[in-house]
Amino acid sequence: MSRKTEFANTWWAQRWIRLLEKFGWSARLNRGRSYARHGNVLDIDVQPGLVRAKVQGSRKQPYKVEIGLKPLSNADWNKVFGLLRRKAIYAARLLSGEMPRDIEEIFKAAEVPLFPKSGEDLIMSCTCPDWASPCKHVAAAYYVLGAEFDRDPFLLFELRGKNKEHVMAALRGHRAERPPAARPPKVTSEPLEEHLADFWQVGEELDDVSIRVTPPPVPQAILKRLGPVPLRDLPDEWYGDLARMYEVVSKDALLFANVPGNGSRTPNVPVREGM
Incomplete structure (x- = not known):
């Protein structure tokens, strides 16, 4: 594997690794990378x-490593949350467990850093x-930390002072605090018994109803938020199969909604034998 993908597949984890390799520590990075690759990092824990x-070295007892990064203040985080709330797509991606690609721009606008600027x-x-x-x-712990960020992007936020629960609560809380929508004007309906003859007829008002179906901003958002099925005996491939089913059914629903006639076909969902 290349250095950029050995410990990082997502853009945010790759950014973390690239920063490490730009800080001028190349003399020690090769050994640290080798330690990480061979499983010498026995345990790693991210806190605010x-x-x-704990990294196993040449001695019997593993060495204790600490890497500190200054957390953002509550005031700084409030600025970040305020900017995130202005863009619904950011909140949608974060709530589904994805890190928006240009989220650094939000932190720059709040005049605070997400990633370290220098060593x-x-x-x-x-x-x-x-x-x-x-x-x-x-260095080994730093590389493995990149892999941890790959697994859970919210750990990067936690290192800056806010864990996943704080971030999710801030975003969800904002949605819950939105003012209630204005009540529609009260319409006085005529007695039902006066319209029995045309009870099953469609009224003219239905022509004014417009339904527009578009792809979701985050594909498979619900599936991503739920995560893998917590059943012990299920093979790992089932989550991927379920994701593919969601994708096919979603595409078929869009065809049904937007192209008359195309939605009547049976979705060609690839199903693994035994499901």
Whole structure:
């Protein structure tokens, strides 16, 4: 694998790794990358402003590694949340577990950083006797942290001070606080018994009803929010099969809504044998 994809597949994790490799630590990165590749990082935990890891070195006891990054203040986060709320697509992607590609622009507009700007933004320590900073154990933890960001993009927010629950609550809370929609004007209906003859007829008002079906801003948003099916005996392939079914059925629904006649066909859903 290339260096950019060995520990990172998503754009945000790749950005984290690229920053590491631009900070001028190349002399130690090769050893750290090798440690990470061979599973020497035994444990890693992300907290607000701090990453703790245990890295197995040449000694019997693993070394304790810490990587610190200054959390954003509550005031700074409120600015970020305020900007996120102005763009519904950002909230939709985050609520479905995706990191919007241009989310850094939101942080720049709030005049706060999401990623570290330089190596000086990181406070690093290790219990090993190596005087260099970062040592290979810190570098290994840094690479594995990129893989953790791949798995859960909200860990990047947590490192800056707000975990997933805080972010989701802020976005959902805003939606819940929206003012109620204005009540439609009260319409006085005529007695039903006076219109029994045309009870099953469509009224002229139906012609004014317009329904527009468009693709969702985030594909398979509900499926992504729910995550893998929590059943022990299901094979890993089932989640991918279910995602493909959602995709095919969604496309067929769009055809049915927008192109008369196309929706009557039976969706060609690829189903794994035994499902």
